[in-house]
Amino acid sequence: MKKLLIMLLLTLSFQTLATGDVEQGKIKSYTCTGCHGIKFYMNVYPTYHVPRLGGQNEAYIVSALNAYRSKERSHTTMQAQAGSLSDQDIADISAYFASLK
Numbered sequence: 001m002k003k004l005l006i007m008l009l010l011t012l013s014f015q016t017l018a019t020g021d022v023e024q025g026k027i028k029s030y031t032c033t034g035c036h037g038i039k040f041y042m043n044v045y046p047t048y049h050v051p052r053l054g055g056q057n058e059a060y061i062v063s064a065l066n067a068y069r070s071k072e073r074s075h076t077t078m079q080a081q082a083g084s085l086s087d088q089d090i091a092d093i094s095a096y097f098a099s100l101k
């Protein structure tokens with residue numbers, strides 16, 4: 001039991017270290033919200049659905065961005081978006097979107 005608790009604590013503190021900065025993410029995600037409009041989740045024009053990011057799981061956003069950046073996941077627009085992001089940018093942006101409700 002004690003061992004389990006220590007493991008849990010270690011995992012939690014590790015996650016805290018790897019977590020991005022919400023405030024930084026807010027600034028860095030400025031361009032993203034043009035498409036990932038948080039309220040209606042639709043692009044203005046042409047009208048197409050853009051996946052919801054606000055409140056999305058942080059780890060999911062990180063892995064999606066990494067997949068676009070490495071071109072593992074195809075979508076020209078998002079590959080271009082993710083292509084210019086650093087690991088820290090991805091962490092910060094993901095933390096920001098995950099913090100939205």
Ligand code: HEC
Nearest residue numbers: 029031032034035050051061064065074075077078081093
């Ligand atoms: C020009 C419009 C546009 C911009 C700007 C844009 N995105 Fe996207 N994004 C999309 C579209 C469209 C999709 C859906 C792509 C697909 O089907 O794979 C998407 C998908 C995603 C996904 C995957 C969501 C899911 O549910 O799988 C993530 C994460 C994401 N975008 C993050 C970002 C971030 C972070 C930025 C800013 C750096 C950004 N996007 C900027 C249009 C945009």
